[in-house]
Amino acid sequence: MVLIAAVGFTGVPSSASAAERDAATNSLGASGEAFGINDSGAIAGLVYVNDSSAHAVRWAPDGTPAELPKLSGDKNSAAFAINSRGTVTGWSIAGDGIPHGVRWNTDGTMTTLPPLPNDTFTSVSDINDSDVVVGMSRTSDWPHAIRWSPDGTATALSPLPDDDASTAHAINESGVIAGGSITYDVTRAVTWDASGAVTELPTPAGFESSEAKGINNNGVVVGEAWSGNGLNPHAIRWDPDGTITDLGTLPGHTDSGAAAVNAEGTVAGFSRKAYYEPHAVRWSADGSTTALSTLPGDVTSEARAINADGTIVGHSRSVDTSPSGVHAVYWTKDGKVHQLRGL
Template sequence: MSSLRLLRRPAFYAALCMILVIAGASLPAVASPAVSAVRPIELRGLPGAPQSAVYGINNDGVLVGSSGTEDEPLAVRWSPAGAITRLPMPSGATVSEALDINGTGAIVGTIDSRAVRWNPGGTITRLTVPAGLTESYAIAINDKGVTVGDALVAGSEDRYHALRWTAAGAATDLATLPGADNTVATSISSTGFVGGYVDVGSLRHAVRWTPEGAISDLGLLPGGTISIAWGIGPTGTAVGGANSPNGSRALRWAPDGRLTVLDLLPGGTDARAVAINTYGTIAGDASTSEGHRHAARWTEGGVTDLGTLPGHLASDIYAINDRGVCAGFSFDVNGDPHAVKWETTNE
């Protein structure tokens, strides 16, 4: 598991582990994997950096993420051709992560556990939070400059409030469910829909916010305790994952709330959908018959195993653009992540 990105935070790390690990008997796969015409391309990290990962990509093919060591990742940007640039930090800062990029080139992420936006002109904007909140994380940004993320409740180790920042930087505390202990925003669409999850007691519920801020509970699988909306499209279609007594599954929620359980890879027991583009193509990861986790893509033709870099055993996707380019990382034999994009070939 990569220690890069905010997955190191308890709320995100626990959510990912529970979705991928809590599983009983497998549910049968209902489709064979589509024939892949996609190949992984490694994106070189900073000189001497053992780890790198991509978390965001825009429609121009510019990618953002982190490169560095386990304890000191640094925010970076890759050009479509793969040239890497380290993003600036204020004097004295030590850790940074770039988590998303929009069509104008604005990038959001964190510097020393504070939400920031790197503006196209090279300046950095600190995204402030409401009173009573401390550590903050800017997770996603759309082309209108609206950003979502969350911030830690002061005095707490793992209670978060989901936030939305306007392009001007004004923060709004997003609505939550009755009895909620924790609220996290994971994604925002071009039209302002927001995906995420809410903890209520021992249960974690996938939720969706409308552009106006109204929240809806997307529910759980029968017998399950966890669901998360990781990605969201322009019409409000959300994608994510949930556990159940029969395994953890990748899910798609239609705008009207109708649920579709996405296919597993043959012999696999678990899957998770993370991102969806304007055309409805879904990206995420799924377990193979050998028990490894591989980057995966879902289209109308079924599920495709996108594989790993040569010699690697596992891979994850965290973003997809409207050209179908997926981005994430591939794990080497030492468990270190290497930044990767998956592009369609002419084969």
């Protein structure tokens, strides 16, 4: 998935090589994060300005960044997903820190995505080529999975029977949504079909909870499973034939998580030692694991999304824990890391 351009955007530029992107990257590399990429190579994310405020950005396939507008009076924003039509979805965040889900349309207009009745704010996760957006509506406590139709109408996605809350993280072109159903102390990976019917995905043996984070058009679902109190998560793949695969970790690591899967079955995510020092990883369709490099001088990284040709986006971080220490990056299929340009 990708991010949309600023007001007046009229289409998705043609694909560009890594060399062309690098040529557009100046010495002011982006302090920020990349969250989505489409099959044309456009990238969605955010850039930090003056080491504080966050600005939703779309990087064209040639590496050129374009800032996306905020809602009137809002201070920060972030873009998380874009479809092949060029429609982008993300957050615009008020001065009080309350996020409002928004959709940036290809004609340059913005659509606010409303919360469910009695909820106070929304967050968004994904959008498909039909302009259907998924995310969460919530108050200060329980989240509620939600689907917004192209006209902005909000529909609640019910959790499993007797559960209290739900999360929605990804949607494919058939309208199948991947997420989680939550009770007080247990989360269960689920999918919702286009009609809204919910189906539980089995939690792997040896784990107590699970959550689905990504889904491709073949119905392959990825996410993670963990033991009590969220300890030692492992990246998991659920195949349509019912096969469940623990994707494991890098050598010497204890934790992992899967964020996205492309049509070939290649998975992007992270591996880490306990809660420390995550490293971006790629799992091939056969389950083999490849560590993805950080930028020179950085110490941690995380992969967020992957497109059809295997390009992965995410971030690389230095020991500096301030916003200036995190860098928006992408990895080409050969595993090489490249920094994206700042505004």
